[in-house]
Amino acid sequence: MISAEAVSDHSRPGRICQGQIIILIAIVLALGKFILPESLIRPPNWLVWPFADWINWLFDFIKDDLGFIFVTRAFAAGIEWLLDVTANLLYGRNRWPRLGPLPWTFIAITAAMIGYWLNGWKLALLSGGTFVWIAVMGQWKWAMETLSVIVVAAPIAVLAGLLCGIAAWRHRWVERALNPILNIAQSLPHFAYMIPVVVFIGVGPKSGAIVTIIFAAPPMIRMTLLGLKKVSSEIAESGMMSGANRWQLLWQVRVPSARTEILVGINQVIMQCLAMVVLASFIGMPGLGQKLLQLLQALKIGRSVEIGVSIVLIAIMLDQCSKAWVVKEPKHFEKGVPWHERHRLKLLWAGLSCLAFLAAEFLPLADQIKRTQALTVYKQIDTVVERFIILADPVTQWLRGFLIRNVLIPMRDVYLWLPFTAVLAFVAGIGWVIGSLRSALICLAFVGMIAMTGWWDRAVITTYMVSFAVLVVIAIGLPLGIWASRARARARLVLLICDTAQTFPSFIYLIPVVMLFGVNDVAAIGAVIVFGLVPMTRYTIEGLRSVPPEIDEAADMCGAAFRQKLWKVRFPLALPTIAVGLNQTVLFSLFMVIIAAFIGTQDLGQEMQRALSSTDVGKGLVLGLCVAFIGLLVDHLILTWSARRKVALGIS
Amino acid sequence: MRKITQLAAVGAVAAAPVSVSAMDSSDPITLATHNWSSQIVMTHLVAQLFEMNGNNVELVSTDSQAVYESIRLGDVTAELEVWEGAFGVAFNEAMEKGGLHDAGDHNAVTREDWWYPMWTKESCPGLPSWEALNDCASLFATPETGDKGRFLGGPVDWLKHDVERVEGLGMDFVVVNAGSAAALWAEVASAEPTKRPVVIFNWTPNFVEAVWPGEFVEFPEYFEGCKDDASLGPNPNATYDCGNPADGYLKKAAWDGMPEKWPSAYKILTTISFTNPQIAEMAKLVDVDEMEPEDAAAHWLEQNEDTWRPWIEGSS
Numbered sequence: 001m002i003s004a005e006a007v008s009d010h011s012r013p014g015r016i017c018q019g020q021i022i023i024l025i026a027i028v029l030a031l032g033k034f035i036l037p038e039s040l041i042r043p044p045n046w047l048v049w050p051f052a053d054w055i056n057w058l059f060d061f062i063k064d065d066l067g068f069i070f071v072t073r074a075f076a077a078g079i080e081w082l083l084d085v086t087a088n089l090l091y092g093r094n095r096w097p098r099l100g101p102l103p104w105t106f107i108a109i110t111a112a113m114i115g116y117w118l119n120g121w122k123l124a125l126l127s128g129g130t131f132v133w134i135a136v137m138g139q140w141k142w143a144m145e146t147l148s149v150i151v152v153a154a155p156i157a158v159l160a161g162l163l164c165g166i167a168a169w170r171h172r173w174v175e176r177a178l179n180p181i182l183n184i185a186q187s188l189p190h191f192a193y194m195i196p197v198v199v200f201i202g203v204g205p206k207s208g209a210i211v212t213i214i215f216a217a218p219p220m221i222r223m224t225l226l227g228l229k230k231v232s233s234e235i236a237e238s239g240m241m242s243g244a245n246r247w248q249l250l251w252q253v254r255v256p257s258a259r260t261e262i263l264v265g266i267n268q269v270i271m272q273c274l275a276m277v278v279l280a281s282f283i284g285m286p287g288l289g290q291k292l293l294q295l296l297q298a299l300k301i302g303r304s305v306e307i308g309v310s311i312v313l314i315a316i317m318l319d320q321c322s323k324a325w326v327v328k329e330p331k332h333f334e335k336g337v338p339w340h341e342r343h344r345l346k347l348l349w350a351g352l353s354c355l356a357f358l359a360a361e362f363l364p365l366a367d368q369i370k371r372t373q374a375l376t377v378y379k380q381i382d383t384v385v386e387r388f389i390i391l392a393d394p395v396t397q398w399l400r401g402f403l404i405r406n407v408l409i410p411m412r413d414v415y416l417w418l419p420f421t422a423v424l425a426f427v428a429g430i431g432w433v434i435g436s437l438r439s440a441l442i443c444l445a446f447v448g449m450i451a452m453t454g455w456w457d458r459a460v461i462t463t464y465m466v467s468f469a470v471l472v473v474i475a476i477g478l479p480l481g482i483w484a485s486r487a488r489a490r491a492r493l494v495l496l497i498c499d500t501a502q503t504f505p506s507f508i509y510l511i512p513v514v515m516l517f518g519v520n521d522v523a524a525i526g527a528v529i530v531f532g533l534v535p536m537t538r539y540t541i542e543g544l545r546s547v548p549p550e551i552d553e554a555a556d557m558c559g560a561a562f563r564q565k566l567w568k569v570r571f572p573l574a575l576p577t578i579a580v581g582l583n584q585t586v587l588f589s590l591f592m593v594i595i596a597a598f599i600g601t602q603d604l605g606q607e608m609q610r611a612l613s614s615t616d617v618g619k620g621l622v623l624g625l626c627v628a629f630i631g632l633l634v635d636h637l638i639l640t641w642s643a644r645r646k647v648a649l650g651i652s
Numbered sequence: 653m654r655k656i657t658q659l660a661a662v663g664a665v666a667a668a669p670v671s672v673s674a675m676d677s678s679d680p681i682t683l684a685t686h687n688w689s690s691q692i693v694m695t696h697l698v699a700q701l702f703e704m705n706g707n708n709v710e711l712v713s714t715d716s717q718a719v720y721e722s723i724r725l726g727d728v729t730a731e732l733e734v735w736e737g738a739f740g741v742a743f744n745e746a747m748e749k750g751g752l753h754d755a756g757d758h759n760a761v762t763r764e765d766w767w768y769p770m771w772t773k774e775s776c777p778g779l780p781s782w783e784a785l786n787d788c789a790s791l792f793a794t795p796e797t798g799d800k801g802r803f804l805g806g807p808v809d810w811l812k813h814d815v816e817r818v819e820g821l822g823m824d825f826v827v828v829n830a831g832s833a834a835a836l837w838a839e840v841a842s843a844e845p846t847k848r849p850v851v852i853f854n855w856t857p858n859f860v861e862a863v864w865p866g867e868f869v870e871f872p873e874y875f876e877g878c879k880d881d882a883s884l885g886p887n888p889n890a891t892y893d894c895g896n897p898a899d900g901y902l903k904k905a906a907w908d909g910m911p912e913k914w915p916s917a918y919k920i921l922t923t924i925s926f927t928n929p930q931i932a933e934m935a936k937l938v939d940v941d942e943m944e945p946e947d948a949a950a951h952w953l954e955q956n957e958d959t960w961r962p963w964i965e966g967s968s
Contacts, residue, residue, distance in 0.1 A: 094680075094708055202727035204682070284684075284712040294713075296689060299838045300942075371944065404795040456664040473962040520796065600806075606808060606829070613809035 019432030019440070024209040026426035033419050039421040048454035052618030059199065059617045071198040079229040080206040087205070090151075101144070103360035106353055111317070113349045118323035126320060130313040138374025139288065139310050140580045145316075146277055146287035149205055153212040154273045160213065161220020165265075166250065168221065169228040178221065185218050187587060187631035189594040190276060191608045192624025194283045195617050208277060208285030208436035216272035220265040227261025228254055260326060266321040274315055275505040279595065282612065290313075292507060297598070301385050301515045302378030306509050315503040375487050385515060392516065400522045408468065408521060416462040420451050427633065435640040446633040450626050455604060459626050462603040465521075466589045466630070469528040473536050473585050476529075478578075481540025482566070491541050498538040506531055506595055507589075514599060524596035531592045532585040539581020543574030573649060579642040585633045590627055667839075676914040680708040684728045685808060686716040688833040689945070690858070691733045693934035696949035698732055698924060705964055707917045717742050717809050724751030730910060730921055735855070736900030737764035738810045743905060755906040755918075759927045760857055762900040764812070766869040767854030769840055771847040773867075780870045782821065782895075789824035791849045792929050797826040799922065804852040805829050805841050813879075813892045814851060817871070820890030837939065839866055857928035859936035871895030902931075923963045930956070 021245050033041065046400035062068045092101035112128025134143045155412045168175040193211050201207045231254050239253035255262065263524040278289035326592050333342050338348060360367035389396075394424035424447050431443035484494035517523035547570045555569040597605030604623050668890050681698055685692045699709040714722060720742045722728040734743050748753055754968045768779065775791055778784025792801030803825045805814045813828040830836050836852050837860065844864070851869065854860055871894060877895040885893040904921060911918045926934075937948035953960060 174954045198718060201720050202725065203684075203714045204710075204727070280715065282715070284714045286711075286713065288712055294687070297833075297835065299835065371947075409796075410796075588817070610808050613715050613811070615718050615721055 003468040006219075018437075019429045019434075022425050022429030022432060022440070024429075026422045026424075026429060026451070028420035029419055029425060035423075036419055036421075040342070040421045043420055043451040043454065043456055049450055049452050051453055052616070052622045053287075054576070055618035055621050056616070059196070063200065065513045068608070069200060076201045076206050076210060079152065079156075081313070082150060083109055083205050083209055084152050086143070086148040090148045091141045094436055095651050101368065103356055103367045104131065104140055104369065105359060108132050108135065108350065109122060109352045109356050113345065113352070115317075115321060117345050118321055123320055123324060126313075127317045130310075130317045134310050135369050136375050137306055137310065138369060138371040138376065138512055139291075139307065140369060142286070142288045142291050142307075142595060143198045143314070144312060145205070146274075146288075146289065148281075149209045149212065149277050149285065150270070150273045150318075151286070154214065154266075154270050155207045157213045157216040157269045157273065158220055160361060161217045161265065161269065162224050162255075162262070163223045164217070164412065165224025166228065166255075168225050175225065180220050182221060183632060184625070184628050187590075187628040187635070188624045189591055189605075189608070189627045190215065190279050191282070191594060191597075191605070191612055192620055192627070194280070195612055195615060195620035196441055198615050199617050201286035205285055206281050208280035211280055211283065212273050212276040215276045216269045216607050219268040219272060223261045223265030223268065224258070227258025227582060230261065231257040237406075260552055263322070263326040266318065270283060270318050270322050271315070271503055273319060274311075275456060275507075278311060278505040278507050282598075289505075289507065293598075296510060297515065301383075301511070302375075302380075302382035304378065304511050305381050305385075308508050311503055311508060317504065319500075319503040351570060389515070396516050399515055403525075404520075405520055408525070412461065412464050415460050416457060418460075419509040420456055423447060424451070430637065434637055434644075437638055439636065442636055443633055446629040446636075450629055452625055453622050455607065455623060455626050458602075458604045458623075459606055459630065462590070462593055462605070462627065465525055465528065465593050465601070466586065467588050469525050469532055469583055469593075470582070471527050473532040473589070474582070477533050477536030477581075481537045481543065481578075482532075484537070485501075485541045485544035491545055495538060495541055498534050498541075498626050501534045502538075509592070510596065510599065520599075521601060524593065524599055524601045527596050527599075528589045528592040532589040535581045535584035535588060537581075539584070540574070543577030543581070544570055576649070579638050579645070583638040583642075585636055586638075588633050590631050594627060655784040676705075676707055677915050678708060679708040679913070681729045681910075681914055681917055682710050682727065684710055684714045684722065685945075686719070686721045686733075686772065687809075688935070688939040690931045690935035691716075691946045692945045693938055694926065695734050695930070695951070696953055697934070698921070698944050699947055700953060701920060701924075701943065701960060701964060702917050703916055705920060707914060715809050717811060720746035720752065723750060724910055726751070726907050729907050729914075730755065731905045732906050732924075733758075734901075734903040735762055735764060736902070737762065737855075737896040738812065740808075740900075741811070743903070743911070748881045752905050753908055755904040757925070758901045758904070758931075760931055761928065762855060762857070762902045763868060763870065763896065763898050764853070764855040764900065765815075765896045765898075766851055767866055768849070768869065769843070769866040771844075772849040774847070776851050780867045782823070782869050782871045785851065785869055786821075786825070788849070790920065792825070792851055796828065799824075801927045802827045803827050803850070804836060804850070805834065806833065806853045810853075814853070816890070816892035817894075820885075820887050820893035821871070822887070847912040849965045857931040858936075859932050859939055860935065863940065863947060864868055864874055868898075869895075874898065874899055887960045920963055930959070 029036065029040070045375070085097065087093035087100075088095045088098060088103055089100040090107075108128050108131035111131050112124045115127035116124035127501065136349070153597065164174075164178065168178050193215055194207075197207050197211045197214070201210055207276065220559060235251060235257050239249050244253060250323060254366045277285060277287065279291070281287070281293045282288035288307055292304055292311065365373070373559070424444060427447050428440045428444045431440035450456065453459075454591055480494070484490050509531045510523075513523040513526035513530070551569060551573065555565045593601065593603065594605040594608060597603070597609050604626055608620055608623045609615075611623060663796065681702055683695045685695045685919075699711060702709045712728065714728065716739065719728055719731055720739070723731060724746050734740070747754070763879060766782075766785075772781050776784060776788035776882050778787065789801035790799055793799055794802045801824060803814060804820070805812055805827050806829070817823075818827060828851070830839070832855075833848045836854065839850055839852055840860070854866070854868070860866070872886050872895045874894050875884065880890055881892055882891050885891075887893040904924065906918065906921060910921070934952060936947065937943050937951060938945055941948075943951065
C-alpha cells in the first residue's frame with residue numbers, strides 16, 4: 001500500500017506535465033482551426049466505419065441463417081403463456097385459465113395485508129391505498145396491464161440475475177467476461193435495448209416483458225456477486241462442518257447469508273422493471289405507460305397528472321415493500337404455539353378475501369369499476385394548471401427565449417465548432433492528468449469510437465445538452481445539499497424526498513416540464529435537470545454528513561469558523577462522495593436526454609427513435625453505444641479521480 | 653355466484669371452447685394502433701365490429717413505420733390506415749419482401765402536406781404558392797430557428813422527408829419535428845389568439861379543417877420519380893423537389909395468413925370503407941370532444957348503424 005502510493009506520488013509530476021502538454025495541443029488545435037485541413041475538423045470518410053451494417057449483417061446471420069429467431073420466438077411463446085395467465089387473472093384477458101379479472105377489492109386487500117405483514121399499519125395503508133386510488137380513478141385495467149408484466153418479468157430477472165451472479169462468483173473467468181458487458185449494459189440507454197427485441201420478438205406485452213427482463217437483470221447480477229463475496233469463510237466453514245454438500249452449502253448457507261445484498265438486488269430489479277415497463281410503451285407495451293405517453297403527446301396535462309400519480313404511488317409502494325422485506329427478519333415461534341396463532345395473518349387474509357369475493361358477487365362496484373363510474377379530477381387539475389400557466393407564462397416565455405438565444409444556441413455552436421481532433425487530444429490530456437497513460441488511452445478509445453461511428457455531430461449535441469444540464473444541476477444541487485446537511489432533521493427530510501423521487505420512472509419528469517415550457521429543447525433540458533438533481537443532492541448530503549466527527553471536532557478546536565470548516569475541512573473530505581453523485585447525475589442525464597427525444601430534440605435520441613421506427617438494429621445499437629461511451633468516459637474519469645482523492649485523504 | 657362457480661371449474665374451463673364465428677380461428681386478431689386519433693378510433697371501431705362477428709381481438713400500439721414488418725411476420729394481423737404519402741414506401745417495401753398484401757382502399761382521398769391556418773394569409777398574401785411562403789420565411793422565425801422560418805413537421809416516425817424538400821427547393825426554413833399529432837394542433841391553438849402566422853404539417857381527412865379553416869401550401873406538383881430521380885423536377889440535383897401527391901390513397905393492409913385463418917373477419921376487413929367526413933369525425937370525437945378512443949368508437953357505431961350493418965351481414 002505504502003509503496004504503491006509512493007510510486008504513484010513519484011510519477012505524479014511527470015504525469016501532470018505530459019497531460020498538460022496534450023491539453024495544450026488540444027487548445028492549439030482548436031485555436032488554429034482555420035488552417036486545419038477538413039480531415040482534422042470532422043472525422044474523414046476513411047475513419048468512419050460501417051459498424052451499423054456489420055451489426056445488421058451479424059443479426060441477420062444469427063436470426064435467419066442460424067435460425068435463432070425460432071429460439072427467441074419459442075422463448076417468447078413461453079413468456080407469453082405466463083403473461084396470458086397473469087393478464088387473465090389481473091384484467092380478464094380472454095386466455096387460460098379464464099377466471100379473471102379478480103375483483104379489485106381482493107387485490108387491494110391482499111396488497112394491504114402484505115404491507116401489514118412487512119412493516120405494519122403505515123405500509124398496509126400505502127399499498128392498500130394505492131390500489132384503492134387506482135380503482136376509484138378508473139385506471140384499473142391499465143394499471144393491471146402494467147403489473148401483469150412486472151409480476152412475470154421481475155421474478156425471471158431475479159432468477160436470471162441470481163444464477164449469473166452465482167456463476168460469476170464461482171468462476172473467475174465468468175466474472176471477468178461479465179464485467180465489461182455489465183458496464184456497457186448499464187450505460188446503454190433504454191431505447192437501444194428495444195430495437196433488437198422488436199426484431200427478434202415482435203411488439204406487444206411479451207416484448208415489453210422481455211426487454212424489461214434484459215434491462216433489469218444486471219443490477220441483480222452485481223448485487224448477488226457482491227453478497228456472495230461478502231460471506232465470511234467462517235460461515236461457509238461451519239456449513240461444511242455440519243456436513244453440507246456443495247449444493248446445500250450454496251443454497252442453504254451462502255445464499256441465505258447474502259440475503260441482505262440479494263434483497264437489495266431484488267429491490268433494484270423491481271424498480272428497474274417499473275421504469276422499463278413504462279417506457280416499453282414505445283414498443284407496444286400497453287398499460288399506464290402507454291396511456292401516459294399518449295396523453296402527454298396530446299398535451300392533456302390533467303389526465304397525465306392522474307396517471308402520473310398512479311405510477312408514482314405504485315413506485316413508492318413497490319420500493320417500500322421490497323425495502324421492508326430487506327430489513328424484515330424471519331420470525332420464529334416458540335414450540336407449542338398453536339397453528340392458528342402462527343398463521344394468524346394468513347387466516348385473516350383468507351377471511352377478508354372471501355368477503356371481497358362475496359361482495360364482488362353481489363355488488364358490481366366491488367368487482368370492477370368502469371371508467372364511466374370512476375371519479376376524475378382532471379378538469380380541476382386542468383383549470384388550476386391553466387391558471388398557473390397564464391400566471392407563469394411571461395416568466396417561462398422569457399426564460400425560454402433567453403436560454404435559447406443567449407445560452408443554448410451559442411453553447412451548441414461552440415461545441416459543434418470544435419475540431420474533433422482537439423476534443424480527442426483534450427480528453428486524452430484530461431485522462432492523463434487525472435489518471436495515468438492507461439486512462440488517457442481508455443478515454444481516447446471511447447471518443448475515438450464515437451468519431452468512427454459517423455455520428456459525431458449528433459453525439460456533440462447530446463454532450464452539449466447533458467453538460468449544460470449537469471452544470472445547472474451542480475449549481476442547484478450543491479448548495480441545496482450543503483444547506484440540507486446542516487441540520488439532521490432537514491437532511492433526513494431531503495434524503496427522503498430524494499429517495500422517493502429516485503424511484504419514479506424517468507418518464508414522470510416529463511409531465512411538469514411539458515406543462516411549463518411546451519414541446520422544445522428547453523423542456524427537454526428542464527426534464528434532464530430535474531432528474532439529475534436527485535443524485536447530486538443526495539450524494540452531497542451523504543458526503544458531508546459522513547465526514548468523521550473527530551475531524552469535525554478537530555476543526556472546531558482549531559477555531560475554524562463555519563465557512564472555514566465547510567470549505568477547508570468538510571467539503572474536501574466529502575468531495576470523493578460528491579464526485580460519485582456527479583457521476584450518477586451524468587448517467588441519469590444521458591438516459592433522460594435520450595428519453596426526451598420524443599418531445600423533439602435533435603441529438604442521438606432522435607436518431608435512435610428513427611432507428612426504432614425502421615427497426616434498424618445496427619443503427620440503434622451503434623447510437624446506443626455512442627451514448628454508453630460518453631457515459632463510460634465520464635464514469636472512468638470521475639471514479640479514477642475519486643479513488644485517488646480517497647487514497648490521498650486516507651478515507652478509502 | 654359467477655366468480656365462485658368459475659373458481660370451481662378451473663380444469664373444465666381450460667379445455668372449453670370459446671364461441672367464435674363458425675369458420676374463424678379463436679386466436680385473437682391483432683390490430684395495431686399508432687399516434688394519431690383517427691387511426692386509433694378506427695382501429696377500436698373495427699375491433700368492435702370483429703367482436704360482434706365473434707372474433708377475439710387484441711390491440712397493440714406500435715410504431716407506424718415498424719408495423720409493416722410486424723404484419724409481414726404475422727405479429728400484427730392488419731393495419732387500417734395506410735396513407736400513401738407517409739407510409740406508401742414502407743408498405744411497398746414490405747409487400748416486396750412478402751407476407752402482407754393490399755386489403756382494399758377506403759373511399760377517402762388523402763393529402764398530406766405543409767398547411768397553414770387562414771389567418772397566416774393576412775401577413776403573407778402571396779400564399780398558397782410555396783415561393784410566396786419562402787419569401788415570408790422570416791415571419792415564421794422563432795428563437796430556436798434564428799432568422800429562418802420554422803416549419804413544424806410531424807413526428808419523426810412519419811418520415812415525411814421535409815428536410816430533403818427544404819434543401820431541394822432551397823427554402824429558408826428549418827424543420828422541427830413535433831412529438832405527436834397533438835403537438836401540431838397545440839401549435840395552431842396557441843397561435844390563434846394573436847393570429848401569429850404558423851406553417852405546420854397537416855393532412856386531410858382530419859378534424860382540423862372544421863376547427864381552423866386553412867389551406868395546403870402548393871408545392872411543385874408531385875410526379876412519378878420525384879422521390880428517387882434527382883434529375884427530374886425543378887432542381888436537377890435533388891430529390892424530393894416536389895409536393896406530396898394531392899390525391900393519395902388510404903388503404904388497408906393485411907397479413908397473408910389472415911384470409912385463411914379468419915375468413916369471415918377478413919371479408920369484413922376488405923368490405924370496410926370509410927369516407928373523408930367519417931374519418932374526420934372519428935378524429936374529432938377524440939381530439940375535440942376529449943372522448944376515450946374506445947368510447948369514441950362505440951359512440952360512432954351507435955350513430956352510424958346504417959353504414960356498418962351491411963359490412964358485417966355480408967360476412968356470415
